[in-house]
Amino acid sequence: MKFLIVGAGFSGIVAAHRLSNAGHKCTIVDRRPHLAGNAHDSHDKAGVLTHNYGPHYFRTNSQRIVDYLSQFTDWHPVDYTIKSFTEGKHWPFPINLNTFEELIGKPATAADFERYLSENRHDIPDPKNSEEVILSQVGSRLYELFFEGYTLKQWKRHPRELDPSVCGRIPIRTNRDDRYLSESFQALPKNGYTALLENILADSPGTTLHLNTDFQEAREKFPHDHLIFTGAIDEYFGRRFGPLPYRSLRFEHESFSGRELREREPISGKPGFWQPAMQVNYPEKDVPFTRIVELKHATGQQIAATTIVREFPDDWDPSKEPYYPVPAPDAAAAYRKYATLAEAETNTTFIGRLATYRYYNMDQVTGMAIAAAENLIKRFA
Numbered sequence: 591m592k593f594l595i596v597g598a599g600f601s602g603i604v605a606a607h608r609l610s611n612a613g614h615k616c617t618i619v620d621r622r623p624h625l626a627g628n629a630h631d632s633h634d635k636a637g638v639l640t641h642n643y644g645p646h647y648f649r650t651n652s653q654r655i656v657d658y659l660s661q662f663t664d665w666h667p668v669d670y671t672i673k674s675f676t677e678g679k680h681w682p683f684p685i686n687l688n689t690f691e692e693l694i695g696k697p698a699t700a701a702d703f704e705r706y707l708s709e710n711r712h713d714i715p716d717p718k719n720s721e722e723v724i725l726s727q728v729g730s731r732l733y734e735l736f737f738e739g740y741t742l743k744q745w746k747r748h749p750r751e752l753d754p755s756v757c758g759r760i761p762i763r764t765n766r767d768d769r770y771l772s773e774s775f776q777a778l779p780k781n782g783y784t785a786l787l788e789n790i791l792a793d794s795p796g797t798t799l800h801l802n803t804d805f806q807e808a809r810e811k812f813p814h815d816h817l818i819f820t821g822a823i824d825e826y827f828g829r830r831f832g833p834l835p836y837r838s839l840r841f842e843h844e845s846f847s848g849r850e851l852r853e854r855e856p857i858s859g860k861p862g863f864w865q866p867a868m869q870v871n872y873p874e875k876d877v878p879f880t881r882i883v884e885l886k887h888a889t890g891q892q893i894a895a896t897t898i899v900r901e902f903p904d905d906w907d908p909s910k911e912p913y914y915p916v917p918a919p920d921a922a923a924a925y926r927k928y929a930t931l932a933e934a935e936t937n938t939t940f941i942g943r944l945a946t947y948r949y950y951n952m953d954q955v956t957g958m959a960i961a962a963a964e965n966l967i968k969r970f971a
């Protein structure tokens with residue numbers, strides 16, 4: 591069978607890998623000039639390894655996904671740590687016992703913090719939105735300090751208008767574990783995501799990749815028996831029910847030489863770095879960006895220079911990248927209309943973050959692509 595696959599991100603390339611190894615012929619197209627989709631990384635002019643579309647921290651609880659990807663990469667283990675900058679200082683974040691000590695200005699125990707939480711958390715047994723999920727865990731003061739302003743900036747919606755899963759994905763701990771994430775496996779592919787996906791493609795016999803190629807051009811140019819679409823589902827259907835809501839982003843990159851970084855040492859606390867952690871979040875409303883990422887903390891790259899990336903949330907329109915589907919009830923209802931159309935398209939399979947309109951991480955879309963390919967292999971056996 592001949593497959594045309596639209597999108598050379600994790601979803602498209604993993605699907606092509608499984609299908610081509612089962613004897614099918616795959617043509618992948620992507621309108622961007624590179625593969626790896628939003629996970630694309632490259633060395634910038636200063637020589638620093640950068641994630642071009644925002645920080646991508648690989649993490650998963652699935653040993654099956656680790657085993658699959660480990661065929662194509664070695665790993666650089668990382669305990670991703672971040673800070674939040676508000677009220678003029680860097681706070682330990684996600685909220686943990688160290689954050690609590692900063693809040694009360696003196697040493698404390700886990701029992702002290704648990705007492706504080708039981709006195710301050712709101713009694714909401716079944717949180718229905720992102721405000722309730724945080725208030726029910728930590729109460730108003732910590733919610734307002736770290737979540738309300740950040741979320742308003744990021745989504746241009748109040749946390750009350752977002753699913754509990756949005757803020758609920760940030761862990762809250764009463765011990766001193768200050769890791770950003772909780773998954774059992776946390777590591778970066780040793781040579782980056784682009785190299786990882788190039789390796790998967792190289793192990794996909796007969797698969798061809800055409801960059802700078804839009805679906806509209808490809809659908810005629812590459813005759814196929816079945817289509818796998820990993821782009822935006824509303825775009826596929828000509829936005830006939832109106833565009834789905836998305837949030838976009840604007841990135842500002844700034845590089846510093848080793849010499850310039852010497853002046854930053856009192857702030858970064860570490861020679862060769864601009865800020866004290868891989869990521870610093872800025873929850874205050876009057877700061878226009880949400881976070882500054884200095885990936886060198888995580889990659890461990892041995893280089894004198896560094897690059898920081900400021901991330902500015904942006905309203906989406908069709909001229910911009912739809913980085914984030916919006917996890918909210920109204921957006922889910924709008925998506926369902928397109929999903930109904932998709933179900934009727936028996937010759938097209940929709941997978942990935944944009945085609946299924948899900949705020950999914952790389953491990954989740956990898957799992958989704960493997961499952962979809964296995965179904966297609968059975969169907970066309």
Ligand code: FAD
Nearest residue numbers: 597599600601621627628644646647805821942943951952
């Ligand atoms: P994409 O990577 O979006 O790839 C889809 C591809 O399809 C794109 O390259 C696009 O150019 C192409 N395409 C779309 N439409 C067309 C068309 N009509 N014609 C031709 N080509 C088309 N995940 C994590 O696991 N950890 C993280 O820390 C993390 N951080 C993130 C931070 C940001 C800022 C963002 C935006 C995402 C983050 N993610 C993270 C999610 C991660 O990017 C996705 O899970 C993953 O990249 C999705 O892969 P995909 O193949 O489904 O989609």
Ligand code: UDP
Nearest residue numbers: 674736737738740741744756757759760871
């Ligand atoms: N969030 C917040 N304050 C923070 C970090 C996150 O309010 O300091 C909220 C915000 O709504 C964000 C969500 O939690 O969109 C998920 O955060 P994460 O860092 O996982 O976002 P991503 O990396 O996917 O952009």
